[in-house]
Amino acid sequence: MTTRLYVVGLGMVGCNQLTDEVTVALDRSDRIYLLHPHDIVAEALSDRFGTVVRLGSEYEEGQPRSAAYDRIVDRVVDAAVDADSPVALATYGHPTVGVTPTNDIVQRAEGAGVDVDVRPGISSLDAMYVDLGLNPFETGLQMFEVNDLLLRELSLNPSVPAFLFQVGTVGSRLYTARPNAPERFTRLRRYLERFYPSDHEVSLVRAATLPFESGAIESFELSAFESMADAVHPSHTLYVPPARSDGPVNEGYLESLHSRDRLDEITTDRDE
Incomplete structure (x- = not known):
């Protein structure tokens, strides 16, 4: 065909x-x-x-x-x-x-x-990996469309980086070119404060869309979200870095990852 x-x-x-x-x-x-x-x-x-x-x-x-x-x-x-x-x-x-x-x-x-x-x-996510210097294989990743996150009230893991896409559209499914009021971001800020301290630094990230542009990152404390209303564009992504770093929980599994004996147990010779 x-x-x-x-x-x-x-x-x-x-x-x-x-x-x-x-x-x-x-x-x-x-x-x-x-x-x-x-x-x-x-x-x-x-x-x-x-x-x-x-x-x-x-x-x-x-x-x-x-x-x-x-x-x-x-x-x-x-x-x-x-x-x-x-x-x-x-x-x-x-x-x-x-x-x-x-x-x-x-x-x-x-x-x-x-x-x-x-x-x-x-995609914008590919570009933001570079802009933020982030390797998701090392950190893991959480990613949500912002209104879907609030609708489903999904839990966030504060030890894993989070991307909240289309943050400038939070609170409405209607199209508008009008500027944001500070109150647009209050519900989201309060929701994020369930999982992160109010002084946690988050960032508005916008990948470059034209050859003469660079990716833009603007960071601020979570408690100041409403004050950023004028700066937020529908294409912005909110990047929420980890609030803590959790080490390995399963020490036995960590040890086995570097064990030749364990490798021999889970693999075979091609001739067998």
Whole structure:
């Protein structure tokens, strides 16, 4: 079956992080439906690949984000069904990380008999590992969408780094470009104070999205969250570093990890 819809991630830094497989997909596409906030990215894609259709206009002030997602899904799937040549949905970052409409687009398109090819990109999380100097294999990791965390009242482990995504949208599922009031962050601050001391330092992190930018990190004490209201953007992630460092609990397992005798017990010779 011939691919009729590509769903691809552009990476975070404009068009500088396009992978080879994403470039091939865009080259093959007759039109690119674009979810990206920057005009310069739309212009670069248009110059390089042809027709670009921007989808940001589907968001309406004070209206549910879900309604915009539904319109985006309809436009992209209808285009894929009707097109004689492949079309593409291109998103910032990774197409299935924090981009809500993509899963619905894939399901709807496949249900309509459209062959879909999803190709990954560098996500904001990948960029933040670098910006923060964090190796999740050494520390472990907790990651939540901020409203989902509060809805489910999930417990946080204060010995493991935590990422709270889309912190600038906390408290509402409605789209807005209006500035934040300090009260927007009170519930979240109080919730975090169940697990962390009020003077614990947290950070607003925003990965670079254009070639001339650098990743931005702004740190503050948890108790001062409301005072940061003007600085918080919907794309910000809240990074909460560990409040304590827990050593190994199972000393016997630690010892076995460095034991040749234990290695011999859990492996075999290939000839056996």
